[in-house]
Amino acid sequence: SYRKFEGRDVPLTMIGADTGENGFFTIGEFQAITYPRQMEYVTPEEVARTTILEILGASTGRDVLSAIDGAITEPSYRAGVLREQAIRAMEQLESAAAGHVLPSIAVGHLGPPKLSKLLIEAYLLREALGDDIAKMLAIGATQMQRSVETYLASHANIVSLVTTIGIPLLRADGRLTRGPRINIPPAPPDHAASPIDCDSIEKYARTGWVDLRRQNFELWHGRLVRLAQSRPDIASQGSAAFDVTKYSGDRFVPGDVVGWLLTNEVDEQGMVGRRLF
Numbered sequence: 001s002y003r004k005f006e007g008r009d010v011p012l013t014m015i016g017a018d019t020g021e022n023g024f025f026t027i028g029e030f031q032a033i034t035y036p037r038q039m040e041y042v043t044p045e046e047v048a049r050t051t052i053l054e055i056l057g058a059s060t061g062r063d064v065l066s067a068i069d070g071a072i073t074e075p076s077y078r079a080g081v082l083r084e085q086a087i088r089a090m091e092q093l094e095s096a097a098a099g100h101v102l103p104s105i106a107v108g109h110l111g112p113p114k115l116s117k118l119l120i121e122a123y124l125l126r127e128a129l130g131d132d133i134a135k136m137l138a139i140g141a142t143q144m145q146r147s148v149e150t151y152l153a154s155h156a157n158i159v160s161l162v163t164t165i166g167i168p169l170l171r172a173d174g175r176l177t178r179g180p181r182i183n184i185p186p187a188p189p190d191h192a193a194s195p196i197d198c199d200s201i202e203k204y205a206r207t208g209w210v211d212l213r214r215q216n217f218e219l220w221h222g223r224l225v226r227l228a229q230s231r232p233d234i235a236s237q238g239s240a241a242f243d244v245t246k247y248s249g250d251r252f253v254p255g256d257v258v259g260w261l262l263t264n265e266v267d268e269q270g271m272v273g274r275r276l277f
Contacts, residue, residue, distance in 0.1 A: 015027065016030065017030050050062045090104065102157060102158075102161050103123065103158070103161070105119055105120055105123045105161065105162075105254070106119045106120060106165065106167075107165055108165040108166055108167065108183065112207070112208070113166070113167065113183040113184045113207065113208030114206075114207050114208060115258070115262075116165060116167050116183075116208075117167060117207070117208055117209060117210055117211075118258045118261060118262075119254055119255065119258050120162055120167060120210050121210055121211070121216070121220065122252070122254035122257050122258055123254045124148045124151060124152070124158075124210075125144065125148065125220060125252070126252050126253075126254055127151055127155075128144070128147035128148045128150070128151040129144065129147055130252075131251045131252040131253070132250070132251065132252070133224060133227055133228055133249075133250055133251065133252050134228070134250070136224055136252060137221075137224050137225065137228055139221075140221070141214055141217035141218040141220075141221050142214060142217075144217040144220065144221065145172060145212065145213075145214055145217045148212065148217075149172070149212065152169075152212075159177065162210060163177060163178055163179035164179050165183075166179065166181050166182050166183035167182070167183065167208065167209065167210055168182050168209050168210070169209070169210045169212060170201075170204075170205050170209045170210065170211050170212060170213060171212050171213075172212055172213055172214065176209075182208075183208050184204050184207055184208025184209060185200070185204055185208075206268065207268065223257075223261065223265075224252075226264075227247045227252075227257065227260070230245055230246050230247045230260075230264075231246065231247065231248065231250075232246040232248055244263050244264065245263075245264055247260050
């Protein structure tokens with residue numbers, strides 16, 4: 001049936017080509033779209049052959065991802081210069097509006113929930129311990145945990161912000177502080193209950209929950225050690241000292257630290273240095 005006419009379905013029966021996701025083409029439409037220098041035509045068998053060759057590692061020149069990667073605009077020097085100015089301007093606005101705006105930590109619109117989780121945890125560490133990496137290194141995991149819990153106890157607005165954007169807080173005693181919705185685990189399409197066994201909870205804590213248990217602060221302490229050890233040795237190596245494994249600052253800046261982690265840590269798929277975006 002094509003459309004309704006005076007409340008009745010009007011059936012149209014004709015010969016044509018079922019092109020799958022592109023829909024039904026009449027003979028005339030098929031002739032026009034496959035005409036030379038128009039869209040023309042490729043058969044399913046050719047697509048399948050190219051796919052198999054790519055899987056086998058053959059260089060077919062038909063890799064869409066490589067083609068897109070070669071066509072996109074790369075990050076520029078100008079943007080790198082303007083980045084610091086943009087950050088500084090936002091920080092100045094935030095300072096000027098202190099008391100009237102929430103801290104600019106994360107809203108959950110960019111990347112997977114793990115990005116928000118890491119940014120929030122890094123922010124809590126900086127607020128509770130200060131931003132001097134050398135001094136932070138001297139603080140053990142247990143004291144880190146206590147300091148962060150103390151900070152949260154006196155900053156209900158931060159707890160509200162975190163839970164509002166769908167990120168729960170997994171407390172030291174196993175309780176979960178959450179809002180009306182959570183991003184991890186995602187809701188199954190059939191609205192079935194998500195598993196809450198020990199393995200699942202560990203997975204959620206790694207990928208989308210702010211983890212306030214001692215073992216996560218031990219993980220962060222190890223990250224601080226690697227941050228401190230990654231300082232570039234400019235005197236002996238010169239410009240070669242700067243690469244993606246190095247963190248050049250001596251201050252703990254949450255956004256920069258999380259960017260460094262995403263570049264250097266092994267992710268859930270066992271990959272290192274994969275772009276998150």
